[in-house]
Amino acid sequence: MREKFLVTSRRDMEERGWDQLDFVYINGDAYVDHPGFAAAVIGRVLEARGYRVGIISQPDWHSAEPFKALGRPRLAALITAGNLDSMLSEKTAAKKIRNTDSYSPGGIAGKRPERATIVYANRMREAYKDVPIIIGGIEASLRRFAHYDYWSDKVRHSILLDSKADLLSYGMGEHSVVEIADALAEGKSVAEMYNIRGICYVTSHPPVTDKTVVCPSYEAVKADKLVFAQAFKQQYEEQDPFYGKILIQQSENRYVVQTPPALPLTTEEMDAIYELPFQRRWHPDYDAAGGVPALHEVQxxxxxxxxxxxxxxxxxxxxxxxxxxxxxxxxxxxxxxxxxxxxxxxxxxxxxxxxxxxxxxxxxxxxxxxxxxxxxxxxxxxxxxxxxxxxxxxxxxxxxxxxxxxxxxxxxxxxxxxxxxxxxxxxxxxxxxxxxxxVSGQLKVAPEHVVKHVTDLMGKAxxxxxxxxxxxxxxxxxxxxxxxxxxxxxMSSHPGCTLKDAVALAEFLRDMHMQPEQVQDFIPTPGSLSTAMYYTGINPLTGEKVYVARRPEDKQMQRALMQYKNPANYDIVHKALCLCGRRDLIGYGPKCLIPPRRPGKRSEQGSRGRRPAAAAAKARPGRRAAGVPGNHDARRGPGKKARTNHSAFR
Known part of the structure; x- marks a missing residue:
């Protein structure tokens, strides 16, 4: 069985008669050999080209020794944080530690460090100082320029600078990783690869021509939110493989350079990739832990x-x-x-x-x-x-x-x-x-909000x-x-959504008899247009100012309004309605969201102080229970089904 998977141990290498690998792939997720998981895809693509690839999944990052488990790679180390940004894997929108991790064996959390790409790259450099390091995946891809980091609430350097990696492969990566591999096999230096599409690199001498766009520097975007928005717009508009230009951003005396995106895969190329010999299951080493939960939805x-x-x-x-x-x-x-x-x-x-x-x-x-x-x-x-x-x-x-x-x-x-x-x-x-x-009883769709100026800012209908x-x-x-x-x-608390807009959404849910059991609070993840709005308070595409709910209490009120029937939310919903001047929604009428407080009662019991059932029946004779099942939404964070949109080293 093990011989059908990519190499994960010295024993595997010995069974294949290999004394050295071409690439060691450090992966922040458990290894699942399925085309929905990037480590498997990139590993299989390189293997199909004749390269020897081994995977070290979720190594103990407290020392360099676990990074030496498969020996010194002949060509390079490939590093990814996993299928999600490692900060998103670890923390919620409220910046609380998550209890589970669907990309780890048994769903156990804590198997990767914060900012895993940086930590892994530094440990690999410590293990083998002269081995080229190429980072990639969603974490690296979306942090390739100076970016706003929600969890530290500051603008951070390009991840290339913090990781000290030699190259960054952004986007899906099959084209770029093969070109990098072939160049390394030919004995080319990293500096001789700067013409490969879909990569970023650091240099002291950037190529400034009529085919380059120079963005404001790290220091400038960190100092001025308007400049941050302008830089984001430049980067956003050059992400097309047919007309996108080379992007350059200075940081002190160094420059981060992005080459134009890789060309789209042809149908024939996609067919070849997805028909590689995937086992469509997690590695047998995880059987004892009960496997890797993220596989279940996409297997x-x-x-x-x-x-x-x-x-x-x-x-x-x-x-x-x-x-x-x-x-x-x-x-x-x-x-x-x-x-x-x-x-x-x-x-x-x-x-x-x-x-x-x-x-x-x-x-x-x-x-x-x-x-x-x-x-x-x-x-x-x-x-x-x-x-x-x-x-x-x-x-x-x-x-x-x-x-x-x-x-x-x-x-x-x-x-x-x-x-x-x-x-x-x-x-x-x-x-x-x-x-x-x-359809299996339910079909999931994503209107996201009901107020037009909010859906416009979301890019939704x-x-x-x-x-x-x-x-x-x-x-x-x-x-x-x-x-x-x-x-x-x-979604609650998206940039542009005010408390008044959140009340309008609650009224819509009331009228549609929808009772969401779970809701999604907007999380400013690196690289998105909405995150740029959140940080700057500006729509980078238009320059218009945008309201942003940043205070935890403001976000809590918006979220609670979507679940106004939950007794635990009574006090915060009551406060939100009072702040909005919408006391008309507090009462026993058919349009009310919550009942009044009972005299002398704070609401430790929340809205369990609703009117008696007989009064309710009298006010609304013949009223039937809501018709739409609860809304289970975990799609933009850990716990969602593992999508099939893998990425290079993602």
Whole structure:
């Protein structure tokens, strides 16, 4: 069994007759050999090129010795914090330590350090001073320039400077890592690789030409939030592989240089990558701990594409995977599904066929494949581009082909569905077929908010699109005779959202009879447009000022309003309504959110002081319980299902 996995020990090396590896891959996550996990993808890609690769997962970082476990690599050390930013893996939006880690054996937290990329790189340098170090993955990719760090509440250097790595591979990385590997094998120095796309490096002599953009320095963006916003806008606008220029940012007497993004993968390249010999399970070393929880949701899922033109401003997928959708062929996906069907644990259910957004199966328009995306225009969001290709025909045909395979009982669609894109296609047939064959009782969608100026700042469609889609969804289920529900995700405390806006969202939830059991508080993760708004109070794309709820109490009030029925939230909801001048929402009427306080009672018992049931029945005769199940939202942090949008060293 072990010989089918990538090397993880000296014993594995001996069994293969290897005395030295070409690459040692330091991974902040447990090793799962599945195409949804970047360490497996990058390791398999290099292995397919003939390189000897070994993985050291979650090494004890308190000394350099564990980093020597597989010996000195012949070519380089590859380092990643894991599938998530290590700070996000460890801490919540309230900066509290998380109790679990789905990317660790048994879900046990504490298996990686804070700022793991930096710690691992420094330890590897201590172990082997002359070995080139290449960092990558989501943590490195989104911290490649001077950036705001929410957990320390300050602007930090590029992670390249703090880690002292030789190169940074940003984005998905298959192209760049192979080019780096081949250059190292040819005996080239790091300085001879500065023309590779999709990398960052540090130099004292940056290339300043008409094809470069010089951003404000680290010192300038740290000193002035307006300058930070201007620098972010420059970086944001040069992330296209077809017209993006070289970016340069000074820090003291050194310069961080980013080469243009790697070109999108072709369909043939994606097919080849996803058909590498993945075992689709965690390494056997983790069996005793009960395995790696993050695998469960994606073990029987298919990645049909990558990239996203959704431009949700709080999401880093567009910055990381790119806005140009790259897809796999039907034939390749069918072959993968057939291999999956033969696995001993397969029960007939394919959990997902999708990517970052399930129904974005092709580029938003054909121009993108030769000229790139529009620099100052989004494809979807508050407005739809008139050139948008909204066809769902290919995705629908793919789902039909997979569900007809012998051994498949059901094919679900569980990755994000962009319903405004469905509406733009005017595609009732897609919704009906989705409800009939591909929904398991609940379909998750993400309106995020209901106030237009907030959804505009989020890069989302307004609430009317959600209501229209809900009508379509309900009509489709009535037609086919099923009781299925939409589970909408909403977010509190996003930049631009005031307390008044949070009350409006609570009223919407009341009117829609929605009772979210879990809600998502905005977390300013590095690299996103929303994080730049949070830190600066400015929309970098327009220069307009943006309200930001920064105080913990302000954030707590917004979050509590989304769960106003929770007795534990009574006091904070009461305070929020009073501050907003909305005492009309405190009472026993059908539009009220909470009842009045009982005389002489502070609310240790919260809203258990609601009116008696008989009074409630009299006020609202015949009123039935809410119709939409609870909203379980952990999608933008640990505990969410492991998405199939892997990244290089992510």
């Amino acid at each position: 029987f899922s298919l990645t049909s594409h990558r990239g996203c033109f959704g431009h949700c401003h709080f999401c880093a997928i567009t910055s990381h995977q790119g806005p140009i959708v790259q897809n796999r062929s039907h034939e390749s996906l069918i072959r993968e599904a057939q291999r999956m069907i033969r696995l001993p644990d397969f029960k007939g259910y394919i959990h997902d066929v999708g990517g970052p957004t399930a129904n974005f199966r092709h580029p938003s328009c054909q121009k993108q494949l030769t000229a790139g995306v529009c620099r100052n225009r989004h494809c979807v969001g508050s407005e739809m581009c008139p050139n948008l290709d909204t066809s769902h025909a290919d995705y629908l045909e793919l789902l039909r082909e997979i569900r007809k395979l012998p051994g498949v009982k059901k094919v679900f669609v569980r990755s994000g569905l962009r319903y405004d894109y469905v509406l733009a296609d005017n595609n009732h047939k897609f919704v009906e077929e989705l409800c009939r064959y591909h 307004d609430v009317q699109a959600f209501l229209t889609f809900k009508k379509w969804f309900d009509e489709a289920n009535e037609k086919i005779g099923k009781k299925q529900y939409l589970v909408p995700y909403f």
